[in-house]
Amino acid sequence: xxxxxxxFKGVLVPALTPFHPDLSVNxxxxxxxxxxxxGQGVAGLAVFGTTSEANSLSVxxxxxxxxxxxxxxxxxxxxxxxTGTCALPDTxxxxxxxxxxxxxxxxMLPPFYYKGVSDEGLYAAYAEVVQQVGxxxxxxxxxxxxxxxxxxxxxxxxxRLINAFPDTVVGIKDSSGDWNNTRDLxxxxxxxxxxxxxxxxxxxxxxxxxxxxxxxxxxxxPAGICKVFENRESTxxxxxxxxxxxxxxxxxxxxxxPGLKEQMSRFTxxxxxxxxxxxxxxxxxxxxxxxxxxxxxVGFEM
Amino acid sequence: xxxxxxxFKGVLVPALTPFHPDLSVNxxxxxxxxxxxxGQGVAGLAVFGTTSEANSLSVxxxxxxxxxxxxxxxxxxxxxxxTGTCALPDTxxxxxxxxxxxxxxxxMLPPFYYKGVSDEGLYAAYAEVVQQVGxxxxxxxxxxxxxxxxxxxxxxxxxRLINAFPDTVVGIKDSSGDWNNTRDLxxxxxxxxxxxxxxxxxxxxxxxxxxxxxxxxxxxxPAGICKVFENRESTxxxxxxxxxxxxxxxxxxxxxxPGLKEQMSRFTxxxxxxxxxxxxxxxxxxxxxxxxxxxxxVGFEM
Numbered sequence: 001x002x003x004x005x006x007x008f009k010g011v012l013v014p015a016l017t018p019f020h021p022d023l024s025v026n027x028x029x030x031x032x033x034x035x036x037x038x039g040q041g042v043a044g045l046a047v048f049g050t051t052s053e054a055n056s057l058s059v060x061x062x063x064x065x066x067x068x069x070x071x072x073x074x075x076x077x078x079x080x081x082x083t084g085t086c087a088l089p090d091t092x093x094x095x096x097x098x099x100x101x102x103x104x105x106x107x108m109l110p111p112f113y114y115k116g117v118s119d120e121g122l123y124a125a126y127a128e129v130v131q132q133v134g135x136x137x138x139x140x141x142x143x144x145x146x147x148x149x150x151x152x153x154x155x156x157x158x159x160r161l162i163n164a165f166p167d168t169v170v171g172i173k174d175s176s177g178d179w180n181n182t183r184d185l186x187x188x189x190x191x192x193x194x195x196x197x198x199x200x201x202x203x204x205x206x207x208x209x210x211x212x213x214x215x216x217x218x219x220x221x222p223a224g225i226c227k228v229f230e231n232r233e234s235t236x237x238x239x240x241x242x243x244x245x246x247x248x249x250x251x252x253x254x255x256x257x258p259g260l261k262e263q264m265s266r267f268t269x270x271x272x273x274x275x276x277x278x279x280x281x282x283x284x285x286x287x288x289x290x291x292x293x294x295x296x297x298v299g300f301e302m
Numbered sequence: 303x304x305x306x307x308x309x310f311k312g313v314l315v316p317a318l319t320p321f322h323p324d325l326s327v328n329x330x331x332x333x334x335x336x337x338x339x340x341g342q343g344v345a346g347l348a349v350f351g352t353t354s355e356a357n358s359l360s361v362x363x364x365x366x367x368x369x370x371x372x373x374x375x376x377x378x379x380x381x382x383x384x385t386g387t388c389a390l391p392d393t394x395x396x397x398x399x400x401x402x403x404x405x406x407x408x409x410m411l412p413p414f415y416y417k418g419v420s421d422e423g424l425y426a427a428y429a430e431v432v433q434q435v436g437x438x439x440x441x442x443x444x445x446x447x448x449x450x451x452x453x454x455x456x457x458x459x460x461x462r463l464i465n466a467f468p469d470t471v472v473g474i475k476d477s478s479g480d481w482n483n484t485r486d487l488x489x490x491x492x493x494x495x496x497x498x499x500x501x502x503x504x505x506x507x508x509x510x511x512x513x514x515x516x517x518x519x520x521x522x523x524p525a526g527i528c529k530v531f532e533n534r535e536s537t538x539x540x541x542x543x544x545x546x547x548x549x550x551x552x553x554x555x556x557x558x559x560p561g562l563k564e565q566m567s568r569f570t571x572x573x574x575x576x577x578x579x580x581x582x583x584x585x586x587x588x589x590x591x592x593x594x595x596x597x598x599x600v601g602f603e604m
Contacts, residue, residue: 023390023430055415058391059360086388088325088579089360110581112415113357115450117581125580128325148417150452151581277390278427279412279419279453 005139005170006193007104009211010229011042011202012080013218014049016260017057017065019275025061026272031072033219033264038078040222041230043212045074046107046173048082050148051216051257055109056277059090063097076102080214084109084143088125092132095140105139107173107214112149119157123164130165140168145175145197152176155188162192173197173214179204186210199225200248203241206232216256217248220263220302246298254291258283262291267302307441307472308495309406311513312531313344313504314382315520316351318562319359319367321577327363328574333374335521335566340380342524343532345514347376348409350384352450352477353518353559358579361392365399378404382516386411386445390427394434397442407441409475409516414451421459425466432467440470447477447499454478457490464494475499475516481506488512501527502550505543508534518558519550522565522604548600556593560585564593569604 015037018029034045047069048054048062057065062081070076083094083106091108098106111117111125130138142161146152153172161169174182175197182201185194186208194210196202202213202225218225224247228240251259258276262283265273274282283291317339320331336347349371350356350364359367364383372378385396385408393410400408413419413427432440444463448454455474463471476484477499484503487496488510496512498504504515504527520527526549530542553561560578564585567575576584585593 050415055388056390056413058389058395061391086357087360088358089363093360111358113352113450114581115452118583121581121583124583128580148415150417278430279416279423281420281423281426 004191004193005167006211007077007139008044008080008171008193011199011212011218011222011225012044012046012195012214013037013042013222014046014051014214014216016219016257016264017052017054018273019277021272021275023275023277025057025065027065027068029270029273030065031069031074034069034074037219037222038074041226042218042222044078044080044104046080046082046214049107049214050145050175051219051260052082053257053277053280054082055085059093062094066098066101070101077104079103080105080107080141082107082109082143084111086111086113088128091129095129095138096133096135099133099135099137105141105170107141107143109143109145109149110151110153112151115150117151119154119160122151122153122157123160126161127164130168136167138168139170140165141171141173141193141195142169143173143175147175147177155184158185158189162189171195171211182210183208198248199228200245202228202244203232203237216260217251219260220267221247221300247295247300250291250294250298250300253294254287255283259291262288263302266292306493306495307469308513309379309441310346310382310473310495313501313514313520313524313527314346314348314497314516315339315344315524316348316353316516316518318521318559318566319354319356320575321579323574323577325577325579327359327367329367329370331572331575332367333371333376336371336376339521339524340376343528344520344524346380346382346406348382348384348475348516351409351516352447353521353562354384355559355579355582356384357387361395364396368400368403372403379406381405382407382409382443384409384411384445386413388413388415390430393431397431397440398435398437401435401437401439407443407472409443409445411445411447411451412453412455414453417452419453421456421462424453424455424459425462428463429466432470438469441472442467442470443473443475443495443497444471445475445477449477449479457486460487460491464491473497473513484512485510500550501530502547504530504546505534505539518562519553521562522569523549523602549597549602552593552596552600552602555596556589557585561593564590565597565604568594
């Protein structure tokens, strides 16, 4: 049994990264967005996630932006930056930097360039990072997202990592989209902080002993999703979950990141919020209209 | 029809990257290996490829190593470094650096984190790099390796890039492992420099008007593969191809990069040559024995 060493519980948001027209990061808009999310009641910010287009940013852009956030007063204890890259030295550098700034955790992709790699190799990759960072302050959350990374993190590997680094490897984000996998995680590793990668599984995850969710749609519906968490033991819980799920399902029917940025652009009245970095592309006007229409149909408003 | 602007023709090798036991790059062993390869007659060095574990290196490690190579006398006109990463600023930086050093070309992966991206998005990614690098000296070879990158480069995208940047987008490495795709490239884009990703298709590629191959196994069998190229119009051509193919097939029955490093370790009598960076793992002793036995059976000797 894992000891529960996670300081996060509830709803975390992989904050979207806004860009200027020249594709550079719009730091001020990012800070404003993160402050707004915390004001809406989210438990933490999983900045530099998949939704954040973090793997489209350089290491320098990530370290500078994180420092800017902390210097601007975003509490480091609310931050769980993504730090996993293809390259060991980059992962070590980002992770060490996050720990030095006092971040309460990091969310770590496996190295994702090579496919079909062994558990032995992935174990070596995580172990090497933990050892090279060499800090008792590191709280590592594994990031399982096989649809995108195409490099899954197996139950056997998780068990081995928890056994080897019980004070460090404290949780996981399960973005498999497969409830059976989340259920297995909850059963196999009690005390391990399991976060679903979608709010659609939030109540089920909590009822199974999980910690919460880390969800892209939290960027636009933070209060609605937080309500599910806050009322998890009330009679309203299932209705609140159903409402959050309806909204998620609308966004999920469109390209997720461009759709969320489209929504942010409408909310902030800032057209630049629509900008994504290649290889992603912004939402076509027709799709954007359809998105807003369907969101209207489920009564969604930011 | 593309104009043939490629200065490369024949056999290129994605040079293996040797590491020290602490996993840092062994620059001297890398230089020695590259010099040996050129001495064996290869047309060029596609350093920082998949076989080179380049995506397991940081941007700084790559730029420093390339400078060390050129400073040490490796002719830049023989170099085609890999420069494609997930992140636009990294790809721009590596590409600009290679052009500044005078490299005769770069081999560019598409951004490979997001999957199922559109041709429109991939076009934007390549176009942005070309525009940001902004150099008439850039010769860009596309790197199509769907089994690993999981982001294919379609014929339609290639056509669009050639049309938009006829002086810059001059060739492709086809590591699909699918001869039908290589054949289609040769038919659709005469004058475009098509390199097969395996010497097994070398003669067929040349006979179809292609430029050659860029092949992992060139690290250990450079002379044997070069012989196929040199004798491509002689009556020996098919026999030489069959012999090179037999050797390739042995290596391909094992994990390729660890197997090639195992072979280099035996050849150089340097056990450190076996070292790979996680998530790859070195070859188990039993597999190594089996590899050497099978190589003996096909009469392979370095």
